Structures are given as C-alpha cells and as structure tokens.
Amino acid sequence: MALPPSSLSMPPTNTSSNGPNPSNKPSQRPNYTLKYTLTGHTKAVSSVKFSADGNWIASSSADKSLKIWSAEDAKIERTITGHKMGISDVAWSHDSKLLVSGSDDKTLKIWDFSTVN
Numbered sequence: 001m002a003l004p005p006s007s008l009s010m011p012p013t014n015t016s017s018n019g020p021n022p023s024n025k026p027s028q029r030p031n032y033t034l035k036y037t038l039t040g041h042t043k044a045v046s047s048v049k050f051s052a053d054g055n056w057i058a059s060s061s062a063d064k065s066l067k068i069w070s071a072e073d074a075k076i077e078r079t080i081t082g083h084k085m086g087i088s089d090v091a092w093s094h095d096s097k098l099l100v101s102g103s104d105d106k107t108l109k110i111w112d113f114s115t116v117n
Contacts (some may be wrong), residue, residue: 009036036074040067047089051096
C-alpha cells in the first residue's frame with residue numbers, strides 16, 4: 001500500500017555549512033590570529049602535542065627527531081634523537097615528565113623529559 005506524498009515529507013533541514021542554528025541568528029566564527037610559526041624540522045612534521053601543563057610543545061617528524069618548544073616564546077628548547085627512521089607520533093604523560101615516541105622503525109621510546117639533553 002502506497003503512502004500519500006504528504007506523509008513522506010521530512011521536516012526542513014538546516015543547510016548551513018556551520019551546522020544547526022536554532023535561533024536563526026548569524027553564526028559567530030572563531031577569530032584566530034597567528035601567534036607563531038615554528039620552524040626547525042628538516043622533513044615533514046607528523047605530530048604536535050601540548051604538554052598537560054601547557055608549558056611545552058612536542059613535535060615529531062620524518063627527520064627522525066623530536067623537538068621540544070617553549071609554549072611561551074616558541075623557541076626550540078631541546079632536540080631529541082634516537083630513532084632509526086621517521087617518527088610518526090609523540091605523546092606526553094599526564095604529569096608532563098615523560099614523552100613517548102612511535103617510529104617507522106617499529107619501536108616506541110619513552111623519554112624522561114627532565115634528563116633529556
């Protein structure tokens with residue numbers, strides 16, 4: 001048994017690219033401004049993470065290095081090497097004292113941030 005066309009209608013949908021806007025007010029877009037551009041890796045950057053305390057930024061790269069940057073002034077504080085191939089990802093411990101890096105050399109390395117030179 002076929003249903004009449006009126007029973008197949010769907011409620012109107014919002015076609016805005018910004019998602020639903022139930023109040024019909026113009027959407028506010030974030031107003032971000034560039035603060036720093038960090039340069040230092042010699043090959044593609046694969047991952048970037050802020051430390052849990054917000055003081056540091058760790059980046060990993062295909063150049064086989066990790067770089068630790070100051071979140072305050074964006075200067076490189078340390079470069080960590082030890083993997084045989086590019087590094088795919090980096091993560092901080094909850095207390096920002098340890099870093100773990102995962103590499104295409106099929107290893108994970110855990111670094112004690114307080115002792116890395």
